[in-house]
Amino acid sequence: MMGRVDISKIPNIDKINYNGEYTPDAVTPKSEVEMPSKVLPSIRDAIIASGLKDGMTISFHHHFRNGDYVVNMVMDEIAKLGIKNLTVAASSLASCHAPLIEHIKNGVITHIETSGMRGELAEAISRGLMETPVVFRSHGGRADAIKNDELHIDVAFLGAPSCDVLGNANGYTRDETGATMCGSLGYAKVDAEFSDCAIVITDHIVPYPNTPLALPAVHIRYVVEVEELGDPDGIMSGATRYTKNPKELMIAKNAANVIEHSGYFYDGFAMQMGSGGAALATARFLREKMEEKGIKAHFALGGITGQIVEMHEAGLIKKILDVQSFDLTAAESLKNNRFHTQIDGCFYAGYDYKGAAVNALDFVVLSALEIDTDFNVNVLTGSDGVIRGAIGGHPDTAAGAKMSVVVAPLTRGRIPTIVDKVNTVVTPGITVDVVVTDQGIAVNPNRPDIIEKLEAADILLTDIESLKVRAEKIVGKPDPIKFKDRVVALSLYRDNSIIDVIRQIDEDDEEE
Amino acid sequence: MRLRRTMMFVPGNNPGMIKDAGIYGADCIMFDLEDSVSITEKDAARFLVYSALTTLDYSPAEIVVRINDLSSGLGVQDLEAIVRARPHVIRLPKTETAQDVIDCEKEIERIEKEAGIPVGSTGMMAAIEGAEGVLNAAEIAKSSKRLIGIALGAEDYVTDLKTTRSDGTELAFARGMIVNAARAAGIDALDTVYSDVSNEEGFLAEATIIKKMGFSGKSVINPRQIDPLHRLFKPSDKDIEKARAIMEAIRDANARGSGVASLNGKMIDKPVVTRAKYLLELAGLEEEAEEE
Structure with missing residues (x-):
């Protein structure tokens, strides 16, 4: 208060930041206090x-x-x-x-x-x-x-x-x-x-x-x-339903078996399920194994679906970190469940941020449009070379998780999924650990530890080259897609370096 | 012994399903040229199935192709193409009499000779789908050495009987006749499809009944029905242990040169041994079913 204190006599006052001496002008009259509106x-x-x-x-x-x-x-x-x-x-x-x-x-x-x-x-x-x-x-x-x-x-x-x-x-x-x-x-x-x-x-x-x-x-x-x-x-739709497609269910079951025996399925693990029928359905088979063995997850990350919520509400997953809710059940859970938390993109997957949640994942299950024999994954361009997808958190989670599992059918219609070279590299093969298809499982040779564990559990493994050959045997080898030289898009890796380019498709033949 | 717990139907004009048919672990894969293929697609389906069988590897499944009945005029054309693709078994639909099987066998034999395929190497099975056929089941089952089994086709049968599918009461007689006829002929009996794919409970209830009746297995129309059926047919650990003990006792007796084996003080009869062997085979433990 004015006159109560001689400010100049306060020791080391020059080292303290303050806004002068109080005067009643600092107070807005109560009659004038109101919340502003933006x-x-x-x-x-x-x-x-x-x-x-x-x-x-x-x-x-x-x-x-x-x-x-x-x-x-x-x-x-x-x-x-x-x-x-x-x-x-x-x-x-x-x-x-x-x-x-x-x-x-x-x-x-x-x-x-x-x-x-x-x-x-x-x-x-x-x-x-x-x-x-x-x-x-x-x-x-x-x-x-x-x-x-x-x-x-x-x-x-x-x-x-x-x-x-x-x-x-x-x-x-x-x-x-x-x-x-x-x-x-x-x-x-x-x-x-x-x-x-x-x-x-x-x-x-x-x-x-x-x-x-x-x-x-x-x-x-x-x-x-x-x-x-x-x-x-x-x-958003209601609850995401588990796929009924028998092929996707089979891939999911294979993926769950891989996870079970990978060494990353232990009490207190952390997981993420990517979008796509087989990736999401993997949660269902994992759930059976968790209940059977009395194993609980510490947290689930990522795009969250009703299935993850059900497991959380059943006490099988302790916490949910939700950067994007995929269905109404997930949104309702965010609203009602105390340990279901929304997180931002940096918290989720920021490259520079060593504490990003992806780095705490034990495993992630991801989909793919194409996988090549170097394990590079494309989720951005279709078999005709046209853009039809999203990078999402694919490269982030593949790099962060201790084990990344990519699930895909060996062929889609007449198109092989496992190829010599993907159209567009989105996730580099060095971060892709296991590829699970309906017709075989291949582990990246740079993960001998996983190979050893899966072989010890009698899980039948093949190599990525054999999967490619098998796919080609069923549907043949498509003609290469024709592109023009012009670059129409860039695929950036998670550190924002350019990992690949997308070129303009060449349709000149069709126009003739 | 070949297990025939599941025979998965695959429409012969669906390339997507044909190319994936081998991945689900069905004991038998049945490519259909008959009811699931419309009249305008018959030739396309025939060529598609021929190409699939000569291109893709479906092992270890047993390959069955359901042809159109001979009286339709399509059956022989089907055989001309399909026998040459060397499936394990040709399935004859709507079998009414033993003669139907004999007529079909004649055509198969002719084509085998023409194509240089060992005569008799193409197996057959007959689907019984009408009241007449059910009454003739015993003769049908014994009509050819090529027959590996007979099957019940319920949809046409219940129509013939002027009833509809319900809790299985309507099929009791046909099932009884067919399983008995098959076993009397020493071949397999296969039950009809359960079409409500999403009703796993109903499917399992029906499957439990036919398993008890003595059927070898059942036709399935969706891969999702395979695992539950295989689980149902899988013997319990307790039964496996018992069967193992029986076979152990048999091997002991054989080693001693004794014709009489006993377990826990009780003599083991021949049917008990046969059952124990079948059970171990169902459990995928063929090597333990040896008597020596």
């Missing part, structure tokens, strides 16, 4: 307020998957404002983002960074739509690039199913009336934290405080309320 009336207002200009980078998350309306809504408004030459850095893109093609043609978007791409947009990119190659990054690589400012985000447009007027946002709402629900907002967290201006777009403004929260208000500049964020059916 809510703006429209997306257009938020774009203008953000100061978005030609040549900047904007970002989106992909937690609304193929039901997302946010990307298209925002891009339409940006186009109307006449802003051009933007970089879109989405955590991933889906088939529903085909309208971006027009914005690319009109010069609104001149560069794209993403984890994946499908549908018409991907087809157009593969046919040479963009001058600058699209950059594909892993989830860990993207988070790292943003954190290290290699990928600088000027404005982030982040859809959130619930938000308060300050910007505390989450992937679900505790109100029963909330329309959309996506569970974890893991990939959006990094964008919120490191972008210059983060805008939450929500369909549900809830009373302060919107806790627990995914995106804290301190990172959020503006909030916009819209009618709809997306199509709930496209955002």
Whole structure:
């Protein structure tokens, strides 16, 4: 209080940071104290307020998957404002983002960074739509690039199913009336934290405080309320069901057998199941083995499905680290289960971050479009050379987990899965430990320890070359895909080094 | 002894299923040219199955091809192609009389001679799918040395009987006739399909009944039915131990040159030995079923 203290007499006062001497001016009259509101009336207002200009980078998350309306809504408004030459850095893109093609043609978007791409947009990119190659990054690589400012985000447009007027946002709402629900907002967290201006777009403004929260208000500049964020059916389905495809079940069973005898199946293990029927179904067979042997997992990581949740609720998995919820059961669990936690991309898989959760995995089960005889994996381009996939956390988890298991059918239709050279390297073979197909299991020769353990358990092993020969015997060897020289996309490894390029497909013969 | 616990149906016009048919561990794989193939696809299926059998390796499964019945005019064309692809067994559908088998065998023999295939090397099985056929089961089962088994086809049979599939009551007589006829002829008896693939409980209930009745196995229409059926047919550890002890006693007696073996003070009858051997074979322990 004024006059109570002679500040100059406080010992070493020059070493202490303080804001002068108190005066009553520091106090705002109670009648004037009110919570501010960051809510703006429209997306257009938020774009203008953000100061978005030609040549900047904007970002989106992909937690609304193929039901997302946010990307298209925002891009339409940006186009109307006449802003051009933007970089879109989405955590991933889906088939529903085909309208971006027009914005690319009109010069609104001149560069794209993403984890994946499908549908018409991907087809157009593969046919040479963009001058600058699209950059594909892993989830860990993207988070790292943003954190290290290699990928600088000027404005982030982040859809959130619930938000308060300050910007505390989450992937679900505790109100029963909330329309959309996506569970974890893991990939959006990094964008919120490191972008210059983060805008939450929500369909549900809830009373302060919107806790627990995914995106804290301190990172959020503006909030916009819209009618709809997306199509709930496209955002997530009910519980992911286990595949009924007998071939996938068989592959899953083989994978579970490998895991059981690998040395990494012990009380307190950590696991991740990638997306894809066989990878997810592996959990079902593992569960049987866990119950039989009285083994429990310490945590499950990654994209989370209802099956993982069921195991958690049955006491078989202690904790869930959820960077992306794959179904409603997972989203509900995030809301209701105390040890089901949402984590961000760096926490999950950041390359620079030695403490990334992937490094604590005992094993991960991953899918693949193609695997070559050097164990390199492609999850990005199809058998026609066209982009139709996503890197996701594939290279991150393969590198981090003590054992990576890649599951795939030996052939898909008339296409062999095991080949001499994959179209696009996404995950380098040195990080791929076991390949499990319906017609044989091959262990990377650089893992003699795993080979020894599996052989001791009488698990029949073959080598990757024999699998390739077997596939070719069944479906033959396809003609090589014809590409032009032009590079249309880059495949970046998790340290953001260029591991491969994707070239424009050559369709000249077909046009003749 | 060849196990025939599972005979997996694979439509002959489905390349995807044909190329993967070998991976599920069915004892027998039955490529179908008959009911699962529409009339416009018959020739395509025939060539597809021929090519599959001459290209892909399905071992160790037994390869069976179900042809169209001879009266349709398609059956002989099927045989012309398929016998040359050397399946283990040709399955004849809708067998009504012993003569049906004899007629088919004649064609097979002719083609074997023409193609330079050892005569008699192509096995046969007959599916009985009507009231008449069931009454003739005994003669059908003994009509050819090539026969490895007879099978019940229930869908046509219940239609013939003017009833429908239900809890199995409707099939009791046919099943009894067929299993008895097969065993009297020293061949296998195979039960019909269970079509409600997602109802594992119902499938197992039916499979339990036919196993008790003495059937060697059952037709399956989805690979998911294979494992449960094999588990059902797998003898219990206790039964295996007992069978082992019996065979041990037999080997002891044989080594001593004694014709009489006993276990725990009880003489072992011949049927007991036969059952013990069959059980060990079912358990995949053929080497322990030796008497010497």
